[in-house]
Amino acid sequence: MKKLLCLASILVTSVVLAACGNNNSSATDRNHNANDNLNREPEQSKEDSISNARIKLTFDHKEVVVRMYNNPVSKDFLARLPLTVTFEDYIGKEKISILQKKLSIDDVQAGNQSKKGDFAYYAPWGNLAIFYKDFEDSTNDLMILGQIESGKENFENVDGAFTVRIEKVTK
Known part of the structure; x- marks a missing residue:
């Protein structure tokens, strides 16, 4: 039972970390794209x-x-x-x-x-x-x-x- 609880805990932690990692990279990508748009001259x-x-x-x-x-x-x-x-x-x-x-x-x-x-x-x-x-x-x-x-x-x-x-x- 202890092993099952430990595995479940590891699994939940992994999922949370993976989700946070994806959000951070998406945020980084969004910030990177926003900075690109700021540095770029307007199309017009x-x-x-x-x-x-x-x-x-x-x-x-x-x-x-x-x-x-x-x-x-x-x-x-x-x-x-x-x-x-x-x-x-x-x-x-x-x-x-x-x-x-x-x-x-x-x-x-x-x-x-x-x-x-x-x-x-x-x-x-x-x-x-x-x-x-x-x-x-x-x-x-x-x-x-x-x-x-x-x-x-x-x-x-x-x-x-x-x-x-x-x-x-x-x-």
Whole structure:
């Protein structure tokens, strides 16, 4: 009887220790993963890091220079340049132009909020958007392609539709 009680005691102790060991390793794994996530840049900022690529938008003897972000949608757009497109005003905050062929958004998650100076792509409509005013209630379906570096004010006072030549800026 003593042997049976001793074996039962050893068995219970082993199970408890094994369970504690598993919980500790799971906790260690969770802490390790949490630390990895803290040390890692957020996915959005990685996709939207500034690149060296710039584009120039030319219209009515004016120029706007945009520094492009380093993301797949921006790269797809850059590969299509040069382009000539027509922009028009939309709700007094942005100029839009519907592209003839939609940009590839595979494996890219939208969800950016726009701000003044953003050069963006609105996937549901397949259009470019240039925000010349802040737009706090903007949609979550925007993909920011770049940020205007110079000439932002050139969009604010353009009335009606206007033709824009977009090309890469070479050093």
